[in-house]
Amino acid sequence: xxxxxxxxxxxxxxxxxxxxxxxxxxxxxxxxxxxxxxxxxxxxxxxxxxxxxxxxxxxxxxxxxxxxxxxxxxxxxxxxxxxxxxxxxxxxxxxxxxxxxxxxxxxxxxxxxxxxxxxxxxxxxxxxxxxxxxxxxxxxxxxxxxxxxxxxxxxxxxxxxxxxxxxxxxxxxxxxxxxxxxxxxxxxxxxxxxxxxxxxxxxxxxxxxxxxxxxxxxxxxxxxxxxxxxxxxxxxxxxxxxxxxxxxxxxxxxxxxxxxxxxxxxxxxxxxxxxxxxxxxxxxxxxxxxxxxxxxxxxxxxxxxxxxxxxxxxxxxxxxxxxxxxxxxxxxxxxxxxxxxxx
Amino acid sequence: xxxxxxxxxxxxxxxxxxxxxxxxxxxxxxxxxxxxxxxxxxxxxxxxxxxxxxxxxxxxxxxxxxxxxxxxxxxxxxxxxxxxxxxxxxxxxxxxxxxxxxxxxxxxxxxxxxxxxxxxxxxxxxxxxxxxxxxxxxxxxxxxxxxxxxxxxxxxxxxxxxxxxxxxxxxxxxxxxxxxxxxxxxxxxxxxxxxxxxxxxxxxxxxxxxxxxxxxxxxxxxxxxxxxxxxxxxxxxxxxxxxxxxxxxxxxxxxxx
Numbered sequence: 001x002x003x004x005x006x007x008x009x010x011x012x013x014x015x016x017x018x019x020x021x022x023x024x025x026x027x028x029x030x031x032x033x034x035x036x037x038x039x040x041x042x043x044x045x046x047x048x049x050x051x052x053x054x055x056x057x058x059x060x061x062x063x064x065x066x067x068x069x070x071x072x073x074x075x076x077x078x079x080x081x082x083x084x085x086x087x088x089x090x091x092x093x094x095x096x097x098x099x100x101x102x103x104x105x106x107x108x109x110x111x112x113x114x115x116x117x118x119x120x121x122x123x124x125x126x127x128x129x130x131x132x133x134x135x136x137x138x139x140x141x142x143x144x145x146x147x148x149x150x151x152x153x154x155x156x157x158x159x160x161x162x163x164x165x166x167x168x169x170x171x172x173x174x175x176x177x178x179x180x181x182x183x184x185x186x187x188x189x190x191x192x193x194x195x196x197x198x199x200x201x202x203x204x205x206x207x208x209x210x211x212x213x214x215x216x217x218x219x220x221x222x223x224x225x226x227x228x229x230x231x232x233x234x235x236x237x238x239x240x241x242x243x244x245x246x247x248x249x250x251x252x253x254x255x256x257x258x259x260x261x262x263x264x265x266x267x268x269x270x271x272x273x274x275x276x277x278x279x280x281x282x283x284x285x286x287x288x289x290x291x292x293x294x295x296x297x298x299x300x301x302x303x304x305x306x307x308x309x310x311x312x313x314x315x316x317x318x319x320x321x322x323x324x325x326x327x328x329x330x331x332x333x334x335x336x337x338x339x340x341x342x343x
Numbered sequence: 344x345x346x347x348x349x350x351x352x353x354x355x356x357x358x359x360x361x362x363x364x365x366x367x368x369x370x371x372x373x374x375x376x377x378x379x380x381x382x383x384x385x386x387x388x389x390x391x392x393x394x395x396x397x398x399x400x401x402x403x404x405x406x407x408x409x410x411x412x413x414x415x416x417x418x419x420x421x422x423x424x425x426x427x428x429x430x431x432x433x434x435x436x437x438x439x440x441x442x443x444x445x446x447x448x449x450x451x452x453x454x455x456x457x458x459x460x461x462x463x464x465x466x467x468x469x470x471x472x473x474x475x476x477x478x479x480x481x482x483x484x485x486x487x488x489x490x491x492x493x494x495x496x497x498x499x500x501x502x503x504x505x506x507x508x509x510x511x512x513x514x515x516x517x518x519x520x521x522x523x524x525x526x527x528x529x530x531x532x533x534x535x536x537x538x539x540x541x542x543x544x545x546x547x548x549x550x551x552x553x554x555x556x557x558x559x560x561x562x563x564x565x566x567x568x569x570x571x572x573x574x575x576x577x578x579x580x581x582x583x584x585x586x587x588x589x590x591x592x593x594x595x596x597x598x599x600x
Contacts, residue, residue, distance in 0.1 A: 207460030214451050217440035224438045225452035284442040 031278025032290040034333040038276070038326045039297045046304040053307035061184045063296075063303055065254060068192025069247045070295040073266055074273040075199035076243030078291050079209075079236040081274060084216035084283030085140035087237060089129050090244045090270070092151030094263025097122040097248035099155050102164050102258040111174040119245040125151060126241015130234035148267075155260050163259040166252055179253045188250055195243070199288040202239075212236055217284030272319070273298045276326040280334075297322065351414045352377050353514050353545050354399065354430070359408030361394055368394035370569040372408070376514060381536060381546045383556030385589070386566035392549045395566065396516050399547070400432040401425035413513075431507035432516040437499055439491050446471045446487035449506050470509075478505045478538045479531075497528030501535045508539050515539055516547045521555050533559045553589065557582040565589060 026033035047054040073090060080087045097118035104114035132143040169175050180187045203209035211232045214222045223229050244263070252258045277294025279286035301322055305314050352375040361369045369391045376382050386392050397403045398410075401422040410417050412428045425432075439448050449471050455463045471487035478501060491499060500520045507515045517536065521529040529552075536546055536559050550556050556563050557577065563585065565573040573588060580588075 205462055205464065207454045207456045207462060210447055210450075210454055210462060211452075213443055214440045214447065217442045218438070221436075221438035221440055222451065227452040284440065 029287065029289075030333050031280075031285075031287045031330060032293065034329050035276065035278040035287070035290040035293040035297070035326070038329050039293050042297060042300070042304070042322065046300070046308065049304075049308035054304075057184065059303060059307065061186070063300055064189045065186050066251075067295060067299045068186075068188040068195075069250055069254075070266065070270055070273055070299055071192040071292050072195045072243045072247050072250075073240075073270045074277065074291040074295045075196050075288055076240040077270060077274050078199070078277075078279050078286045078288055079203070079212055079239050080140075081279055081281070082203075082216045082283055082286040083212045083233050083236045084219065085133055085233060085236070087129060087140065087144050087240050088267065088271075089125075089144040089147040089151060090240050091263040091265075091267045092148045092155070093122055093125040093129075093241055093244035094248040094251060094266065095155045095260070096125050096151050097245035098252045098258055098262045099158065101249050102166065102252065105166065105169060106164055111169060111172050115174060115178075115249055118249050119242060122241040122243070122245020122248065123238050124241065126238040126244070127234060129241070130237025133237065134230040134233035152261075152264070159260050161260055163257060165257055167256045169253065170256065175253055178250060188254070191246075191250070195246070196288060196292045203286075203288050208232070208235065213284055213286075269298050269319075270295070272323050276323060278330050280330070294326075297326070350377055352411070353413060355411040355414075356399070356405075357409045357411070359395075359398060359405045359410065361398055361403055361405050367569045369398065369405075372569075372571055374564065374571065376545050376547060378513070378545055379540055379543060380562065381540050381548060381560045383548045383550060383560035383563045384566060385550055385553055385556045385563060387551060389568075390566040391569040392551075392566055393518070394569075396432065396518060396547065396549055399425070400430060400516055429511065429513035430516065431510065431512035431514070432518065433500075433503045433507055433520065434518050435522065437503040439499055439503060441492040442490060444488050444490055445475070445485070445494075445502055448491055448502055449474065449487075449509060451506075453510065474505050474509050477542060478508065478535050495528055496524045497531040500524070500532045504532075504535045504539055508542055508544055512544050514545045514547065516549070518549050519551070520548070521550060521552060529555060553586050554582060557585060 043054065053059055073094075077087060077090065100121040101111075101114040101118040104117055105111050129144050129147050132138045132147070133140040136143075176187075178188060178191065203212075211222070211227050214225075214227060215229050215232045219229055222232075247266075248263060251262050255262075273294035274286075274291050275281070275294070276297050277287060277290035277292070279291060298319070301318050302315050305318055306312070354374075354376040356372055356374040359369060359372045359374075360367060372395060374382075374395075384392055384395065394403065398405050398420075401420050401424055404420055410420055412430070417424065417428070422432075440451065443451075446467055450467055454460075455467050455470075457463060468487050475485070475487065480498070480501060485494060485498060491502060494502070504515065504517065504520070520532050520536070524532065533555060536548060540546055548556065548560060560577055563575050563577060563580075564571055565588070575585065
């Protein structure tokens, strides 16, 4: 316990000991640090199991094809979770915006207009989800679970369960700009990283991020100090909608194909990425950079298992092992942690 | 109060009453708070301290009586109006976001930002540092970037007082700021209170600890069963006399002229 009442005591006037800047950064960002350490250990294990595969760049090129979608979704989800809520509806919002995009391009519309409308659709769907939680006061866990079914159901009704080929877009500028290749590098990785940088800035350098954290930390205090708590929460859900809009377009372009269940596969892996990345469940704190690391960790498990020569039957088991072990790691590196979540 | 007749009070209550059902929580209270003055409001549990500060801070509208702020009568008194007129209340929960930094708490809801909400972090940090020095944070281990959860109870109270000061509150109301604090920490908080006054704010300090009241207050107001039963300049009375007075006169419930 440090007393500040009596100036001049030796312990108070001594500056904190000088530290290596990297160590200091990791001390301030424990969650990011332990997520990164976990990733390094996991890759070391992979590399030992099958050095031939993990020391060659091709394997990373394969991981990077769909990793950006997980990154974009996980980064946006951190905002909702830090605000003290959860969003389980984002997979269907991915589907809604993919449907909007497909409808525009398959009726002869300009793909760029399709992209813009898909993003708008994503934001609007996110606003609907946020409205239920922030303004009607519904539990975000249950409300967004319901909305996930509702949006997906709408897609199925509209499409009668049918997919649509999109190979005719492969020569368009949009395709090249969003999901083309520069050498071995899939362009979408650049978009994923740019989105993560945007997320970091929004989270740490803008009023929005600051207010999201205050709302998730102590909602009553935030309200008392004049923050529009409902609007901040709604905006966080809208931001997930925007991310899902972008993710939806990327997902169907990468697959050259619209399919009515697009996005569904991301629900659990993206949630896992956020928590493996070190964002806790109780709100108020979180890490964007950690969620990128978490997405990379979760996105590499399957590849790692196959490369190690195990059969696909091991995949789910190792997902479980990685998620639980990383949560234990975070628990151990967070000495003053609260315990448990709120939803 | 004759020596203060030349300065206008920051806040004046005239014959203010507030009842809940048939019970008067506050009855015919007349109270003036002058610029740069610490007024301690002391009384036992149930004396009406909480109700009185809720009237002053706009949470409750008075049933009878008038509220004047800087000589101007106020109508439709509310928390928002109180804050707009420079009255900040620090409740016991202190309204701090504990996992955030001191700086973020100081600027919560009133962030200094440029276009699109780009935070002027350098500017905020400099202001936070200056403010913390002014209110008396001397430890170099507590900086604007310290997380509130790592601070002591007294330091947290200091952050809440600093936040009220920062927004140029003319009057800061502190609800039991020394409760549940150790002796050193309570002393530290009282020092914060003095600093706030020296910085130009008036303070209403609610406490049931007479010694704390006596230590910093310029004037001590004793409340009992919803009524003001005594009012003393600190220089006119000793702490022991004050306690004796509270034990005898106040509990008779007889108002003193």
